[in-house]
Amino acid sequence: MAKKDLRTYRGMRDFLPGQMRRRDYVFSVLREVFEAHGFEKIETPAIELWEVLSGKYGEEEKLIYRFKDRKGREVGLRYDLTVPLARFVAQHRSELVFPFKRYQMERVWRADRPQKGRFREFYQCDVDIVGTSSLLADAEIVFIIYHALRRLGFEKFLIRINNRKLIAALHRRLGEGDEFSLARAMDKFDKIGAQGVREELLSRGFSPRAAELVLKSMGLSSLEQARSFFGDEEGVKELEELFSYIRAMGIPGDFYSYDPTLARGLDYYTGPIFETVVEEPKIGSITGGGRYDGLIGSFAGMDIPATGTSLGVERIIAVMEELDMFPSEIPPPAHVLIAHFPDTKEEALKLASRLLASGIRVDVYSGDKGLRAQLGYAADKGIPLVAIVGEEIKKGEVSLKDLKSGNQQRMGVDSLEKYIKGLYYSDFK
RNA sequence: GUGAGCGUAGCUCAAUGGUAGAGCAUUGGACUGUGGAUCCAAGGGUUGGGGGUUCAAAUCCCCUCGCUCACCCCA
Known part of the structure; x- marks a missing residue:
């Protein structure tokens, strides 16, 4: 051909x-x-x-x-x-x-x-x-x-x-x-x-x-x-x-x-x-x-x-x-990537659904690769935060990684929602 | 429409008339919980197309197509 x-x-x-x-x-x-x-x-x-x-x-x-x-x-x-x-x-x-x-x-x-x-x-x-x-x-x-x-x-x-x-x-x-x-x-x-x-x-x-x-x-x-x-x-x-x-x-x-x-x-x-x-x-x-x-x-x-x-x-x-006149804070494609493992897919979707309902822009990783690849995906796409949904979800917690600073902390789903809104949604009180 | 420069792998580019290559990207592996990685391997080319010169052409010549820039004009 x-x-x-x-x-x-x-x-x-x-x-x-x-x-x-x-x-x-x-x-x-x-x-x-x-x-x-x-x-x-x-x-x-x-x-x-x-x-x-x-x-x-x-x-x-x-x-x-x-x-x-x-x-x-x-x-x-x-x-x-x-x-x-x-x-x-x-x-x-x-x-x-x-x-x-x-x-x-x-x-x-x-x-x-x-x-x-x-x-x-x-x-x-x-x-x-x-x-x-x-x-x-x-x-x-x-x-x-x-x-x-x-x-x-x-x-x-x-x-x-x-x-x-x-x-x-x-x-x-x-x-x-x-x-x-x-x-x-x-x-x-x-x-x-x-x-x-x-x-x-x-x-x-x-x-x-x-x-x-x-x-x-x-x-x-x-x-x-x-x-x-x-x-x-x-x-x-x-x-x-x-x-x-x-x-x-x-x-x-x-x-x-x-x-x-x-x-x-x-x-x-x-x-x-x-x-x-x-x-x-x-x-x-x-x-x-x-x-x-x-x-x-x-x-x-x-x-x-x-x-x-x-x-x-x-x-x-x-x-x-x-002249490089674009503001650097042009919004990223999403504010948080939901990363997951083979046995936490449903939990990841539940979390995404909850964050979406509160108005947060969420990207659920839609491939089937490991955490390494998922972090790379977020970095390539310019998504600032990754919420890792792993075993800790059983206790109602996720690990939130800030890709810019490299810092990571475990937090409950409630505080995750508040944290993200406080960072990126200024009208949130 | 006019003029100039340039066409080599998906992308960016090497190879100065003598075996077509690299980096990036892609695919597989090292490697099922921590990021633009590293290493190994693989695939990928009628060197834009056609003709000519030559023992030999990506390389020189001609034609053609395409791209870029400038002119005309326009955002």
């Missing part, structure tokens, strides 16, 4: 128990933060009809996994969670409470070429507020990005903020070229610098005079300068209002800033846009989002404004791995 190819499909991965525990930790922190802000969780299908997905992503549409089902219907795997949300809101708008604040943590798929921190199947966490054009909503999105990253232990990051309307205004003032082409060139500033952007613009057919004006706009380092450059533009007024809300929320000034070079790649953004970057390690942005007032309306046939962000959990996890 031919040997099987022991590989996962390109850009897709398995998660081992140890990784999974760290991933779940990140998801649970995010979940807590979202729910603390009054957001509710929803889910949508992995597969959407092609007509839902098509025409929403511009150039990136070619990265959608697209295929025909058995009856020849055109479908695709969702590329992000925003377009499915738009479909969801249009479909269920009579059942939702607006402004609708929802979060979602699900897989998306992109037929991209994988590289560091980038996969073909990955999780995204999206938080969005649908049904209001108030900038309070945009401010809350920025607030939640800040909270989430702080709660995960990030001490240094920058939420870059700009407004698509200012790029449009700049484009109007140039009076030449394509707005999207302009945005692309500006967005590269971080990587290629001012001179690089100038060359990029010229090669995209912009005149030297236009390039000068663009470079000048990218040199704006504050909203005050933006106001004197753009005048009383709507985009400037929006950012001023947004920043006043952000200040009111108490986010320290070094975590966010106006950034005229931020453009964002996707077609559907219409107002304020945000993106978070970390300096170390170099991994690109870890969140990205903005206001997209036209998208849902394109499904609903009526104007439904919306704003939100995607948190790049995969990159967030990658950064946390690289």
Whole structure:
């Protein structure tokens, strides 16, 4: 028989128990933060009809996994969670409470070429507020990005903020070229610098005079300068209002800033846009989002404004791995292993049942090897305590071994229960 | 889509044109009440695949597939 190819499909991965525990930790922190802000969780299908997905992503549409089902219907795997949300809101708008604040943590798929921190199947966490054009909503999105990253232990990051309307205004003032082409060139500033952007613009057919004006706009380092450059533009007024809300929320000034070079790649953004970057390690942005007032309306046939962000959990996890940011006290798979001998199996099960009933996380050794192997099993799995159920059980006692210290003591079943609860279950009195 | 680097046992890697090996993992034993152990033994390979050069190829050349990284773009 031919040997099987022991590989996962390109850009897709398995998660081992140890990784999974760290991933779940990140998801649970995010979940807590979202729910603390009054957001509710929803889910949508992995597969959407092609007509839902098509025409929403511009150039990136070619990265959608697209295929025909058995009856020849055109479908695709969702590329992000925003377009499915738009479909969801249009479909269920009579059942939702607006402004609708929802979060979602699900897989998306992109037929991209994988590289560091980038996969073909990955999780995204999206938080969005649908049904209001108030900038309070945009401010809350920025607030939640800040909270989430702080709660995960990030001490240094920058939420870059700009407004698509200012790029449009700049484009109007140039009076030449394509707005999207302009945005692309500006967005590269971080990587290629001012001179690089100038060359990029010229090669995209912009005149030297236009390039000068663009470079000048990218040199704006504050909203005050933006106001004197753009005048009383709507985009400037929006950012001023947004920043006043952000200040009111108490986010320290070094975590966010106006950034005229931020453009964002996707077609559907219409107002304020945000993106978070970390300096170390170099991994690109870890969140990205903005206001997209036209998208849902394109499904609903009526104007439904919306704003939100995607948190790049995969990159967030990658950064946390690289910087060793996970707390050491991520819970072990169980707090106690019940070890046993051939003639104490029933007693072991009774003990396990009792501990489980009192809320303790218990692993009963489910093999048939000796005590040596059972201790090794607990050590390998990171279980801190081993309750050895041997002859002493006849007197109602077990031997409890602490694997970290190596200490062992005999105790009655009652005190065992109290001991473990006192150690690991802080709300126990 | 473009470019570069790399493909040897399940994993990490040796073997510089001359007999394909080690560690870890797996299985059995020493060993039926005390932990990531030690010792012994075993299994495991068309050296990614195909072609070429050579007396001789894991090693050199060509093609192909795969992986990684970077670019494009993006989380």
